[in-house]
Amino acid sequence: MVSVGLHPRPDATIDRVSYLLRVRLTDRPGSLGSLAVALGSVGADILSLDVVERGQDFVVDDLVVDLGERSLPDTLITAAEALDGVRVQSIRPYADMLDTHRELELIDHVATAGRDQLQMLVDQVPRTLRVGWCAVVANTTGAKWPLFGSSGLPETPPASLEFLPLPGPLALDGDADWVPAPWRDMDTTLAGAPLGAIGKAVIVGRPGGPDFRPSEVARLGYLAGIVATVLS
Numbered sequence: 001m002v003s004v005g006l007h008p009r010p011d012a013t014i015d016r017v018s019y020l021l022r023v024r025l026t027d028r029p030g031s032l033g034s035l036a037v038a039l040g041s042v043g044a045d046i047l048s049l050d051v052v053e054r055g056q057d058f059v060v061d062d063l064v065v066d067l068g069e070r071s072l073p074d075t076l077i078t079a080a081e082a083l084d085g086v087r088v089q090s091i092r093p094y095a096d097m098l099d100t101h102r103e104l105e106l107i108d109h110v111a112t113a114g115r116d117q118l119q120m121l122v123d124q125v126p127r128t129l130r131v132g133w134c135a136v137v138a139n140t141t142g143a144k145w146p147l148f149g150s151s152g153l154p155e156t157p158p159a160s161l162e163f164l165p166l167p168g169p170l171a172l173d174g175d176a177d178w179v180p181a182p183w184r185d186m187d188t189t190l191a192g193a194p195l196g197a198i199g200k201a202v203i204v205g206r207p208g209g210p211d212f213r214p215s216e217v218a219r220l221g222y223l224a225g226i227v228a229t230v231l232s
Contacts, residue, residue, distance in 0.1 A: 169221025196228020
């Protein structure tokens with residue numbers, strides 16, 4: 001994961017709104033610069049860039065951009081996709097603080113949280129991995145759903161936890177029988193990772209997508225493994 005600060009975040013004002021834009025673009029010299037110019041032409045300021053995945057001839061980037069309150073987010077999509085080789089995969093409001101050391105902060109918060117380590121984990125993961133919600137679950141007799149959950153966690157519990165235990169970090173089938181209908185109605189993409197050898201798993205959801213990239217799933221697995229070591 002590569003994080004690059006492109007712009008200092010301006011002081012909060014009522015006339016700017018932040019969005020998280022995920023784009024897939026051809027990996028060639030000048031492509032990111034052209035995208036920045038195109039977004040700037042509609043009044044957007046790029047605040048940060050995360051390289052989510054790099055393929056043989058493409059790159060997937062997450063960009064946090066500021067846009068005037070009176071400007072429609074659709075203008076970002078139109079401006080970006082007017083360029084050859086650029087496709088917007090998702091766009092959603094972004095209200096979190098920018099942080100280029102998100103993983104390190106998460107681990108530090110968990111390590112110093114005392115008895116509330118797992119609650120601290122689920123509270124920090126949505127900002128760190130840019131997902132809608134996070135839960136720690138266990139498929140044991142009498143275990144509640146969830147053991148720990150973040151804000152934004154859907155009220156409707158899954159029909160079962162038949163997908164546990166997880167063999168490793170992986171993207172989960174959002175159309176599986178155990179997935180509640182309200183989750184499917186919101187087109188929620190899912191991923192999970194075992195929480196070490198303690199019989200639990202970390203599940204994350206992203207209502208409205210986009211799909212989890214292999215690099216994002218691997219990142220969730222790395223974090224879960226490190227946190228499990230801290231917990232032990």
